[in-house]
Amino acid sequence: MTTTAEHLKPLLWEPKNLIRAVEAAGVTLWSWNVDTDALAMDDRAYDLWGIPRTKDVKFEDLSAHIHPADRDRVRAAFNATRSIVGTYEIDFRIMIGDELKWISARGQGDDEGMVQRLMFGIFIDVTGRKQAEEGRELLAGEMSHRVKNLLTIASGLTAITSRSTTTTNDMARELTQRLTALGRAHDLVRPVPGQTKAASALLGDLLTVLLAPYDDLGAFSGRIRVSVPRMSVGESSATILALIIHELATNSLKYGALSAEAGTLDVSCSAQDEKVTIVWTESGGPLVETPSAAPGYGSRLVERSVTGHLRGSIDYDWSKQGLIVTLNVQPERLAQ
Incomplete structure (x- = not known):
């Protein structure tokens, strides 16, 4: 006999429902090619960073929006992620025009979650908490x-x-x-x-x-x-x-x-x-x-x-x- 929980599991993994869950959590998605330095982001991440959605993005493109006082720290942290064992998290400030936002970047280090030279993670707007x-x-x-x-x-x-x-x-x-x-x-x-x-x-x-x-x-x-x-x-x-x-x-x-x-x-x-x-x-x-x-x-x-x-x-x-x-x-x- 199939239980209610087992019946709901297929719905949980449907792409449209995963997207709903991600949006409800207020997170945005990114992937980073460790060889080419190219970043892929979902539409909400582009909006979060104030970058046109049609633009191909590399880390330096994001770096231009990072607060000058945090820029070197964030660059060093991203470069070190491949040697970090387990999950990592770093909070930093970005500037969108005159508006200041706090971003939390989270992901998995030590190449553990890497697929085809891509690392994955999320951005969260934590301005209110900060x-x-x-x-x-x-x-x-x-x-x-x-x-x-x-x-x-x-x-x-x-x-x-x-x-x-x-x-x-x-x-x-x-x-x-x-x-x-x-x-x-x-x-x-x-x-x-x-x-x-x-x-x-x-x-x-x-x-x-x-x-x-x-x-x-x-x-x-x-x-x-x-x-x-x-x-x-x-x-x-x-x-x-x-x-x-x-x-x-x-x-x-x-x-x-x-x-x-x-x-x-x-x-x-x-x-x-x-x-x-x-x-x-x-x-x-x-x-x-x-x-x-x-x-x-x-x-x-x-x-x-x-x-x-x-x-x-x-x-x-x-x-x-x-x-x-x-x-x-x-x-x-x-x-x-």
Whole structure:
């Protein structure tokens, strides 16, 4: 009695069904005469390489389409195929006009599959897979870079906080507040899937999120007022601004306008071609006295952040009516 599988076997080997299988797999066929260097390819292979179907092809004709950086490697690999035991596979890039494709060439080495001086193999377009691999590598590199940056920042904040506090509870509280400020800034500039441009946030949104914890009524409506033009802040600068704003707000909450019920804080900004000026103005708090002691670690962190990454300057006006801080930064640095 003939089984269903045995009944289907003859259909499997019919030429038209083999062609259907090859097309479904997305492969193209080639044969190579090792003596004359002539190549024979199916129509799909001609289309893959961007070569007219009527043309007699030799390896050098294909070589002209191979990416210059891969050409010598591919030529050496093909010349070595006859000494390779078993199957071989090589991936390389080809250029069709301005379009770049990734091709995988596969075959049988060691003359094992040779018929009448012909070797046989297939080409597969693996462009999609290669692009996905490159995307994963870029993402892994970017994640590694970000993690290293965050660990460096966290390490520096830990050292600064340990020197500026006297108890473990104070250290834990202040360090948590600083890291939380960084987290809020990071959430605003976090890239989203499919995003092609560099991550950024609006300056007004960033300031609002960072200052909201210090105002019971919320920024823009309570005693904290923010008025800035519409401009973008890049991911790196958002992290730096988060540190600066947190230090200023924390000091204001301890000693300045935010420590008094009637105290107010105004944050304004003006933008010109050569600089962006952010002005932090406190009023209604305790009378201000110019500090006589050396700047603390938090103040030094702010100074280094402004002059370092932002390539700007920060000035303090210890007016008795309230502290005024003027921050000048380069627009191109703010966007990074």
